Amino acid sequence: MNIFSRFKLVPTVTASTTAILLIALVTVSWAISANISDRIAQQAIASQNTSLRTAATIVERDVAGTKVAWSKDGNVERIVMDAIPTEFTDHSMIDTVGRMTGQTATIFAWDAESKDFWRKTTNIIKPDGSRAVGTQLGQAGAVYPVVTKGETYRGEAVILGTPYYTIYQPIFSPAGESIGILYAGVRSAEINALADEMFWTIGIAAALVLVVATGLMAWLARSILSPIPALTQVSSALASGDLSVDVPFTDRRNEIGGLAKSLAVLKDEALQKQQLEAEAARQAGLSDRERGQREAAKAEYDRQFDITVEELGASLSKLSDGDLTVRLNRPFADKFEKLRLDFNDAVEKLSATLTDVRAESEEFQNGSSEMRSATSDLAxxxxxxxxxxxxxxxxxxxxxxxxxxxxxxxxxxxxxxxxxxxxxxxxxxxxxxxxxxxxxxxxxxxxxxxxxxxxxxxxxxxxxxxxxxxxxxxxxxxxxxxxxxxxxxxxxxxxxxxxxxxxxxxxxxxxxxxxxxxxxxxxxxxxxxxxxxxxxxxxxxxxxxxxxxxxxxxxxxxxxxxxxxxxxxxxxxxAAMVEEATAVMHRLAESSTRLTGLIGQFVVSGHGGAPAAHDYRQMRKAS
Missing domain, CATH: 1.10.287.950 (Methyl-accepting chemotaxis protein)
Known part of the structure; x- marks a missing residue:
């Protein structure tokens, strides 16, 4: 990230955001395009199936001896025909298929002499305006080796110079021999034109979104980050010692406002430092007598402070060892007397509280022992x-x-x-x-x-x-x-x-x-x-x-x-609940024992001594 430190904030943020947005738009456009391609391919297959279903239905109706077997999904599974007419004098049947589907359809017949399939009736029109009847399928194409095996061919094919999404369904004789083909095709140009139109629409929309988003991000970056250069100039002035400069943007509630407030605090502290230095210079001009009095008063204050700290430290040491009978009986200086009284009151209240807690913990320990025994018997x-x-x-x-x-x-x-x-x-x-x-x-x-x-x-x-x-x-x-x-x-x-x-x-x-x-x-x-x-x-x-x-x-x-x-x-x-309760009571009894031990390390008025803190710590480690 050090590479970004060479550039200004607003252009850097704008360029980075634009790059990220461009990557996101390209990714989304690619995903949408892939989805559209899949949908278009599925639509092409659906159109092929629809055209083939329509053609098979009309052929079964108009050509005697034709039987169509349908699969579970409603598509054509197998076409059986007694014989394909050698010549169709009327092409109204295939034209009806074209009018219903809007696409092309053809019936091929197998010719044993040429070992190829020939178009007998079709609604495909040649460039000269005549029907493409009497033309052969061709053995060199990708369709021939598939349909000669009795299988259905589905894919792209170029027919008379025009690309199609095609399906070739074999026609079988009652004996099971392949005697012809029922073809249905969808022009690739129509589907590809739709895909190109959608791709261009997505590309133009993505470009417009990128341009608008870039302008919006530039405006937002300038609006949000423009105070930072101003605050940079203010901080530079403060660093150079110019305390007359005003700190702007302190009324904002975001990070910029926090930075401005911090700069204002630094400015106020610098002003106070100047005042203290001026006061120190003024105090330096006082007489030696006043300085001596102040030093004597300070020494007395330090002595009283040391005495207070020493006695308070000794009492706190005893208190840390668990001795709650300690008291500060000797009065302190006036400034520290309240500290002594507060210490004595706190120790007194702590001693009374721990006395009550000790009694309650003993009762709790006795009760938990009885409950542990009872729950064991109950278990x-x-x-x-x-x-x-x-x-x-x-x-x-x-x-x-x-x-x-x-x-x-x-x-x-x-x-x-x-x-x-x-x-x-x-x-x-x-x-x-x-x-x-x-x-x-x-x-x-x-x-x-x-x-x-x-x-x-x-x-x-x-x-x-x-x-x-x-x-x-x-x-x-x-x-x-x-x-x-x-x-x-x-x-x-x-x-x-x-x-x-x-x-x-x-x-x-x-x-x-x-x-x-x-x-x-x-x-x-x-x-x-x-x-x-x-x-x-x-x-x-x-x-x-x-x-x-x-x-x-x-x-x-x-x-x-x-x-x-x-x-x-x-x-x-x-029984399971009693076992759980017994386990809980055992843990409770152990906890009460530990609680009694913890309280026992304190010495309170009216009770005997207790093991020292370090002894009790050793006892805890052993348990």
Whole structure:
């Protein structure tokens, strides 16, 4: 900074401020320009996307077999076309795209023979006024190697001598081959003209701000710093001994005013110095007698002053050692008497105060010792209580788990009893059906007995007819022998039928008796099942009551468990607080001990001696 000391303040401050402002404006302009460039680039990309979206939508509408896939952000992702027309007789479709977007658009078609893309329809106009239809993309450009890979090209390109911000979107066949390109472009001149206009606007504004700010800073620097040269001249005059000069700007409240006031003080002191020198010269002309009287008075004053200082120093030394019984009993000279009285009063008040403080500190020490012991006991009891609560909480957790398990088992038993009761009801229905079946069997047996009686009668009549036939055959002689044999067979058959009917009747009779016994047993079984059903229903009710009580116990134990856990947490917190309080009480007891030791170094009236100050300092270091 020594380099600035060679120049005057106002030009230096003005030039420095202008340089700093210029740097700031250049930095801000550069940041704004960079931001604008980014925004313009983003705007160019947005315009490209808009033009491409519009062109793809119109092509999909007007060209048959065209499908456009859209990405999540609404832009074109893929264009699939069955085939690109070999020739567009009407270019109204591409002109519609140009009117909607205000930019250029082109559809290219791939030519396998030339291995290049050719413009089939476009709204780009050649310098001669014709459309640029039938011109090729060109393999040497930056677009060709990108689109032949099936990728989208985005960047700057020069088309017929005009620069554009372009996007080339490949057109694919349904088989996935690249058969063409949909192009959308934004003229670079329009965007660059906007950027240049904004850059010039920023530059002109920054230049105007710099010029205005420089003039304003020059005026402010001159207004603020102009008093400094004037004060410099005043200080130079004062340094040269010219005390007649006036000090300006003393009424200002800033640093310049402070500097002016300091110069005024220096001027006043210089004037006083001149007056003192004049007075000293006048005093030098006094007589030796007056000088001797003054020297004698001064010597007496010095002697009284030395005595006062000596006694006061000795008393202060004792006071520094902690002896508050010291007093200045011998009167001082009139000029120093008030000092002695004030010293005695101060020591008296200090002694009384320290006496009261000593008594209070002793009481405080005793109380803190008792509180330290009490808080230690409370901490131990709280720890025991916390441990007990923790064990209780653990036991309650186990009991709650056991009761909850029992409740689940009771619910399962209730469900099993319900199923048993349902099975019993179903069994009662089965037994009732069995009783009805037995009754029907018994009725059927009675009907069978009747049928057997009829069969028995038929056998008897058949036997009687066979007997009559045998008698008639015997009367017939030889002619009736065959008929007699048949009659004999019929009689034997009738006999066997009668015997079989008797056997069946006996079996039916016996079966009926068994069926009757079965009906009785089934009825007894039904009655037993009825009793079992009633017992199961009663058991089910008792088990439901047990399950309900177990659930209520589980709910109650859960509440108790939560309360005990909360008590455990609170007890743990209380234990932590008690530990903190115990630590505080220990520190308080130590502080009270140190306070008592500090007060004990003073000797006051009515109390015994205390350790000397240096002894107490040694004791403090040891503690």
């Amino acid at each position: 131990r009891r709280t720890e025991h209580q916390a441990a007990a609560l923790e064990e209780t909480a653990a036991a309650l957790d186990e009991i709650t788990a056991t009761v909850s398990h029992s409740s689940k088992r009771a619910d399962e038993a209730t469900e099993m009893a319900s199923r048993a009761q349902q099975s019993t009801v179903n069994s009662r229905k089965v037994v009732s059906d069995a009783v009805n079946a037995m009754s029907r069997i018994e009725s059927a047996s009675s009907e069978i007995s009747k049928i057997i009686n009829v069969i028995d009668e038929i056998a008897f009549q058949t036997n009687l007819l066979a007997l009559n036939a045998g008698v008639e055959a015997a009367r017939a002689g030889e002619a009736g022998r065959g008929f007699a044999v048949v009659a004999q067979e019929v009689r034997e058959l009738a006999g066997r039928s009668a015997n079989a009917a008797k056997d069946i009747k006996l079996l039916i009779t016996k079966s009926g008796e068994e069926v009757s016994d079965g009906v009785k047993l089934v009825n007894a079984t039904g009655e037993a099942l009825t009793g079992i059903s009633e017992q199961v229903a009663s058991i089910n009710g008792h088990i439901s009551s047990i399950a309900t009580a177990a659930r209520e116990q589980t709910s109650g134990l859960s509440g108790i468990n939560a309360a005990v856990n909360q008590m455990d947490q609170v007890t743990q917190q209380n």
